[in-house]
Amino acid sequence: MITKQIQKEPKVQKNINFQIIHDDYFLVQRVFNDEDKQILKNFEANYDNINKGYVLQIKFYTNLIEILTRKYQVVNQIPYFVFSALQPIQKCLNFNIENQNKQIYYDQNDIKTPENDLPQSILKQLFNYQKEGIRFGMMNKCRILIADEMGVGKTIQAICLAFAYLKNLSKKMIVICPSSLKFYWKQEINKWYRVILNGRQVSQFIQVFQASNDQIEQQTKILICSYDIIQSAINKIEKYNAFLGIADEAHYLKNPDTKRSKAIIPYLKQLKHVILLTGTPAFAKPQEMYSLVSILRPDVFTNFLDYGKRYCNPKKSNFHNGLDYSGSSNELELHYLLTRYMMIRRLKKDVLNELPDKKRKKIKVSTDSSIQSQIAQILKKVKDKTLQILMNPPPNQQFQNEPDSYFNGNHGSSQFQSLKTCYMLSGLAKQQQVLNYLEELLKSVDKVIVFAEHIQILDNIEKFANDRKKKYIRIDGSVRDEEKSIRVQSFENNKNISIAILSFGAASLGITLTSASNILFAEMHWTPAIMEQAEDRAHRIGQKNPVTCHYLIGEGTLDNMLYKKILEKQQIVGAILDGKTVNLKFDETDTPNQMNSNTINQQSHNQEQQFQQLKQQKQTNMTNNQGKTCSNKSKNQDEKKQQGGLIQQSILNYCHQNATGKNKLEKVNFLNMKEQIIPCEEIEIKEDFPVKEKNFIQKRSRKQFDKENKHIQEELYRPEKQLKNKLLSNKQQNFIIID
Structure with missing residues (x-):
């Protein structure tokens, strides 16, 4: 008996995207089929217009995936490590380093509060947001990234956190920072520990590690060393047995393939408490965040491939065999994972209300025209591919460390040198x-x-x-x-x-x-x-x-x-x-403050008078014309003239007093009638700037008019062109409107 085997049709691949956006909610994107939309609505989904997707409760995730996978081959599901990252550090941090299992144990003593573990002498000097940053670190076993914007005060938060865990320097700490900041850290620790310890000096316990052949002194409780030195003295540093580590400007470790990162990242992972500081944890790409999160949660972020597939939008590289991880994907989810238990970040505009703008x-x-010609000639010879590599550097260790030799390999060293020359010439020009x-x-x-x-x-x-x-x-x-x-x-x-x-x-x-x-x-x-x-x-x-x-x-x-x-x-x-x-x-939009010379002020004043005269003349003409027209004319014409007057007023008020009382040229906005003055988009300065004989030219485009304003163009252009002709007759003008 011959049986006919029935082959199942392969499932259609469905590129639906899922992102965790909260402990209790997830986002579903790229749903275009009406039948699929109905499935989501059956799970009480709500559409999010901002993020262009459906928001569902996390408890429905498993059932939703089960239903969708019956119909499709669903890609972009939420990987397991994402759910692990939603959990705080438990009693044991279990992870592997170079195939060796490591375990770090925590207890209730590792959870502290600023009120109980810091003296009032220092609490009085902290901003409230700094106290909250310290509290966040204490609640998360002091394994955190303080990513406050530069200038907010990350150093003092790290110092206070460290003090709470060092128990009056009974335990050891290491500070890793750029070489230029070693003595800055020594100065800041001395300053703030005097406040914390009521005037007690701690300088005798601080050692700045100057060279890899230095010996760590026996009384050292706070060791300060640079990224460059620690990589060559890592064996000596490991024997120091630090209890807590601070890595300032931690983005120095963004490339895990460098010698520096290969030495320092495993070392920091094994410390019980780690404080990473940087105002710029991701210089340009999610790829650059991986090293930092792998230090804080080595139990969750165990390999880059899983992380990269989820957050770096990998694509086939145009420059080398393999994938290019320089992209970005699932940013909402990554942001939430970071801020849930690992990272705290505040912007100056949000926390420093008294900080000036x-x-x-x-x-x-x-x-310089001759230098400009040199740049143009070089760029003509440079291949587009070389320029693209330089503007979008590949995730390549050789490129990061030695870009010259990278290009010398198969990418054309002479091309790269040409671009470096262009970069220097851009400054000279x-x-x-x-x-x-x-x-x-x-x-x-x-x-x-x-x-x-x-x-x-x-x-x-x-x-x-x-x-x-x-x-x-x-x-x-x-x-x-x-x-x-x-x-x-x-x-x-x-x-x-x-x-x-x-x-x-x-x-x-x-x-x-x-x-x-x-x-x-x-x-x-x-x-x-x-x-x-x-x-x-x-x-x-x-x-x-x-x-x-x-x-x-x-x-x-x-x-x-x-x-x-x-x-x-x-x-x-x-x-x-x-x-x-x-x-x-x-x-x-702002014109440079240096345009405030007496000559330019006088010219601006003269031009203002010219504008005012034209305004009065135009208003007089409009009044006379209105008197001659019949009384039964449509009101629409009057409204059009009023709108035209508003725009003329915008042109007339091109100059006003700024905060310092100095004159400043402004650009006209023809679309927003409510604002008579808004700043210009660009400033163009001619060769002999700011010599008064040269023109200060401010450009604006006629294309800014939209259809609803066409009826006032005739009224607008006539006085403007009259003014333009008058200004061109004045050899000392510094402001003209260009068609």
């Missing part, structure tokens, strides 16, 4: 405009911080300061740590020092410069977090004035490309850390 100005400047801008800025403010990347740019700024006989400090990679602290204090305490010339690498973290409230970026940096770190040298606790960050974007350089990439990276970082998409926002 910070705004960014994007200023377009002209560049606008250097004269940077110096002009700085000179004018110093006429209205007492102190300015200037950041740059290349030595040649720093040298030119230093030469400018010497030529103008301006006192300054300079901090770059050649300055020793002890000397750096001295120079910072000089800038802060000496009113005669007006310029701080700083390199990104040496001074974008670990120093406080709140005596200045203006930061000038002579060059852009590849990484958004570095830019924000540099900004927050001034915008932090202790700042009393609004901080303005001046970004000078050179025409025909790499600046615009870097600016766009920074915005893209910041969107991903904001979604993961803060639970919402954010940009590195620029206040693209």
Whole structure:
């Protein structure tokens, strides 16, 4: 007897996405079939317009998956480790390191409270949000990431947490930090422990580990060492038997494949208590968070492949064999997992109500035409693939450590060197405009911080300061740590020092410069977090004035490309850390304060009078025309003229007084009638800026009119063109409207 075997049809693959968004709820996305939508509604699902998905109670997850898997091959289900991450650390932390099982035991003594375990002398000096940060750490066995925005005060929270667990220094602690911050940490621990211990000195128990061949002193209870040294002295450090570890600027460990990370990450995992500090835990990608979460919860995040598949949106790489994990996915879930038991993060705008505002100005400047031509010629020869690699670095250890040799392998070292040359030329091309801008800025403010990347740019700024006989400090990679602290204090305490010339690498973290409230970026940096770190040298606790960050974007350089990439990276970082998409926002509307010379003020006043005269003339004409028309004319025409008058008023009020009483040019918004003045989007400065014979040109697009405003264009254009002709006849004009 012959039996016919019936083959089952393969199930259709369904790419429905599931995300945990709360202990009790999950989100279902990418549901387009009406039948599937009805299934969700049967489980009491509610549609979330913001996140474009259906929200269900977590208790329905198993039943929902069971029903869907009968119909489809469902992908993107919630993996097991996600549910494990929703549970706090229990009595035993069980994990493996290099195939060896490790166990860390906890009891009730590891759960503390600020009120019971910190003296009143220190509690009185803490902000409420700092107390909450300490409480969060105590409730989670002191294995946490404090990711407060830079300038909020992470150091003091870590010091207080450590004190509560060290029991009056009866146990040992290690502080790992960048080399430039070693003496800063010694200073801060001394300062705050004197408060905690009622004046008792602890300096004799603190040792700064200077070199890998140093010996750890017997009385040392607090060992401070840099990331670079600890990797070469890890065996000696392990014998120190630290009870608690603090890793400052923990994003130094973002790449698990570096020698530094391979030495330090396993060491930190084995400590009973670990405090990670960084204001920028994910410089650009979820991939860079893995090292940090694996330190805090080695029992949950056991391998990168599971994590990467869930949160890094892996795709086939265009540059190497294998997958590219530089993407981002399930950001809502990752944010919730981080903030549930591992990470606490507060932004300055949320917790420091008295901290002055910070705004960014994007200023377009002209560049040296010959250098601009060099940049254009180089970019023509550079392959798009090489440029893409540089703008989106692959997760490759060789690239992270030695980009030159990486390109030398199969990616063209000469191409990479060409881009590095373009990067340097981008700074040189606008250097004269940077110096002009700085000179004018110093006429209205007492102190300015200037950041740059290349030595040649720093040298030119230093030469400018010497030529103008301006006192300054300079901090770059050649300055020793002890000397750096001295120079910072000089800038802060000496009113005669007006310029701080700083390199990104040496001074974008670990120093406080709140005596200045203006930061000038002579060059852009590849990484958004570095830019924000540099900004927050001034915008932090202790700042009393609004901080303005001046970004000078050179025409025909790499600046615009870097600016766009920074915005893209910041969107991903904001979604993961803060639970919402954010940009590195620029206040693209403000005109530089240095335009406030007497000549420009007078010209602005004259132009205001011209505008007012045109306004009166136009109003007179409109009145006469109304008198001649018949009384039975439609009211619509009167309404149109009134709307036209509102827009004319917007044009007339292009100049107003800012907070300091200085004149400032503004851009007109033709779509929002309620606001007569809003700032312009971009500022363009011509070669000899700010020489008064040159024009300060402010552009606006006619495309901004939408259909409902077409009826007033005729009324608007006529007086504007009359004004334009008058202004063009004036050789001293500094503001024109361009069609």
